[in-house]
Amino acid sequence: MKALILVGGYGTRLRPLTLSVPKPLVDFCNKPILLHQVEALVKAGVDHVVLAVSYMSELLEREMRVQEQRLGIRISLSHEKEPLGTAGPLALARELLNIDNEPFFVLNSDVICDFPFKDLLQFHRNHGKEGTIVVTRVEEPSKYGVVVFETDSGRIHRFVEKPQVFVSNKINAGMYIFNPSMLSRIQLRPTSIEKEIFPVMAEEGHLYAMELQGFWMDIGQPKDFLTGMCMYLQSLRQHAPERLHTGPGFLGNVLVDPTAQIGENCTIGPNVTIGAGVVVEDGVRIKRCTVLKGARVRSHSWLESCIVGWSSSVGQWVRMENVTVLGEDVIVNDELYLNGANVLPHKSINESVPEPRIIM
Numbered sequence: 497m498k499a500l501i502l503v504g505g506y507g508t509r510l511r512p513l514t515l516s517v518p519k520p521l522v523d524f525c526n527k528p529i530l531l532h533q534v535e536a537l538v539k540a541g542v543d544h545v546v547l548a549v550s551y552m553s554e555l556l557e558r559e560m561r562v563q564e565q566r567l568g569i570r571i572s573l574s575h576e577k578e579p580l581g582t583a584g585p586l587a588l589a590r591e592l593l594n595i596d597n598e599p600f601f602v603l604n605s606d607v608i609c610d611f612p613f614k615d616l617l618q619f620h621r622n623h624g625k626e627g628t629i630v631v632t633r634v635e636e637p638s639k640y641g642v643v644v645f646e647t648d649s650g651r652i653h654r655f656v657e658k659p660q661v662f663v664s665n666k667i668n669a670g671m672y673i674f675n676p677s678m679l680s681r682i683q684l685r686p687t688s689i690e691k692e693i694f695p696v697m698a699e700e701g702h703l704y705a706m707e708l709q710g711f712w713m714d715i716g717q718p719k720d721f722l723t724g725m726c727m728y729l730q731s732l733r734q735h736a737p738e739r740l741h742t743g744p745g746f747l748g749n750v751l752v753d754p755t756a757q758i759g760e761n762c763t764i765g766p767n768v769t770i771g772a773g774v775v776v777e778d779g780v781r782i783k784r785c786t787v788l789k790g791a792r793v794r795s796h797s798w799l800e801s802c803i804v805g806w807s808s809s810v811g812q813w814v815r816m817e818n819v820t821v822l823g824e825d826v827i828v829n830d831e832l833y834l835n836g837a838n839v840l841p842h843k844s845i846n847e848s849v850p851e852p853r854i855i856m
Contacts, residue, residue, distance in 0.1 A: 497617075498544045498593055499537045499601035500574075501530070502585055505550045509717040512823030512840045513805060518553045520605055523788055524715060525728050525769050526753055532608060534563065534571075537601060540613030544570045546592050548585035583689035587682040594676045604670035606716035608724045610731060611671075612708060619706045620673045623650065626702035627674045629694070631666040632712040640667040641690065643705055650704040655695060669708050678702075718803055718821045718838075725786055726767045747783075759795070777812075794830070805841070818852065 507519030514522065520530035534545055549556065560571040574589040586593065586602065593600050599620060601613060612630065620628040629652070631643050642664040645652040656663050668690060681693055697703040711731055713724035729749035732739055741752040741764075748766025752758070756770045759778035767784045770776065774787050777795040785799050790807040793799065797814040804810060805822045811830035820834045823841035828834065832845060836852025839845060843855055 497540070497542045497598055497600065498546065498595075499542045499603070500546045500548055500586060500589055500593060501533060501603055501605050502582060503530075503547045503549045503556075503605045505579070507716070510721065512821060512838060513718075513803065515841055516806065516824040518556045519716075520547070521556060521559055523771060523786075524608060524721065525725055525751055525786075526771055528559070529608070529715065530605065531563065533603060533605070533611065534567065534569075536611035536613060538567050538569060540601075540611075540617065542569070542601065542613075544572070544592070546572045546574050546589050548574045548576065548589060550576045550579055579686060580684075581686045581688045583682045583687035583693050584685060586679060586689070587684040587687075590679050594679055597676060599673050599675050602672045602674065604714075606714045607670045607712070608715050608728060609669070609671075609708060609712040610710035610735075612706070616671070616673050616706055619650070619704070623704050625704060626678045627672060627694075627697055628704045628706055630669040630671040630708050631705045632669040632708040633665050634667050635665075637662065637665045637667070642667055645705040650706060651701065652694075652698040652703045652705050654698060655690070666705065666707065669712055670714070719819050721803065722767075722784060722786065722801055722819065725769055726784065729767055729769070753789075771806075820849075 503520050507514035510519055521528045537545060557573060564571045572592055576585060576588055580588060616630060634640060638658055638660060641655055641657045642659055643652060643666050644654050644656060644664045694703060711727040713720055713727055715721045715724040729751060733749050741750045745762050746764050750765040750768045752770045753772040755772045756774040758776045761778055762776055762780045764782050768782050769786045771787060771789040773790045775792045779796040780793050781798045783800050785802045787804045788806045791804045793810045794812040796812055797810050800817045802816045802820045805824045805826060807824060808822045808826040810828045813831045814828055816834040818836040820837045822839045825842050826839045827844040829846050833848040835850055837849040837855055839855040
């Protein structure tokens with residue numbers, strides 16, 4: 497089976513992290529975002545993954561060669577010369593997706609959830625039509641485009657953009673499965689699958705919805721990245737609690753790479769991910785944060801709702817909060833306060849940042 501992942505462009509919403517590595521390779525809970533998806537696809541029987549990219553990244557290509565070997569699958573990069581929207585990339589990769597008559601998966605690269613690919617394939621085969629989209633329930637449907645469908649069969653009637661009166665609380669979760677016949681609907685030009693292709697398929701009775709069980713998050717920006725981390729750790733607590741770190745000073749759900757070093761009298765958690773080679777010195781307090789590979793947090797610092805970039809260093813007695821994001825190799829000097837700071841790579845911070853801003 498095949499799958500197409502819409503990787504897209506430069507990942508501007510997740511800067512400053514994406515100034516150092518392509519977004520699919522940013523570590524989410526100690527594993528590149530893309531690998532969460534690819535590994536789940538492989539489990540469901542996918543042996544060929546196509547990445548639709550709009551800029552060629554040697555780093556991404558190199559990493560994918562490594563993963564091909566490790567997972568024993570084929571990974572192709574489909575490179576668009578101009579932005580083709582969310583449907584155009586399917587037309588561009590038509591030759592790869594149309595090899596046999598098997599259905600193929602399509603997914604957005606920012607989605608994290610308990611991936612339901614096996615169930616999705618089963619559901620799709622059962623109704624026998626051209627396409628199935630995964631939908632997820634949201635609290636505030638008026639902020640989204642919602643999907644109106646028959647609850648018993650899953651047949652989609654229509655899509656409503658940001659409804660002001662209640663019609664549905666199910667939204668498109670950015671994961672699909674299609675029969676190859678669907679490709680004839682798409683021309684090789686910038687096209688929106690949501691606005692131009694889906695409504696026509698629904699009208700013809702060819703589009704069905706399957707509701708996602710469990711959590712779902714689009715982690716394409718720092719605030720949502722941290723929320724998604726909390727959800728993912730809670731899911732680990734339910735399905736694989738042995739992967740979480742326990743012991744004195746650890747509260748709630750905490751994921752720690754075995755190569756990380758943690759000092760005395762620290763309080764870590766709830767909802768913390770600590771990457772490979774990270775050093776946390778004595779007396780540090782960390783909650784609701786991701787600390788990426790090779791970073792150092794010096795003694796008696798206090799971090800909440802932050803992402804600490806690769807190889808960055810946080811000084812002693814520092815306080816950081818409110819979705820502060822440090823890019824790669826940032827130095828925060830001792831005794832500073834950072835409130836919602838967004839710091840570009842290779843910067844040294846010598847004064848406090850009392851209000852949220854970007855440090856260039």
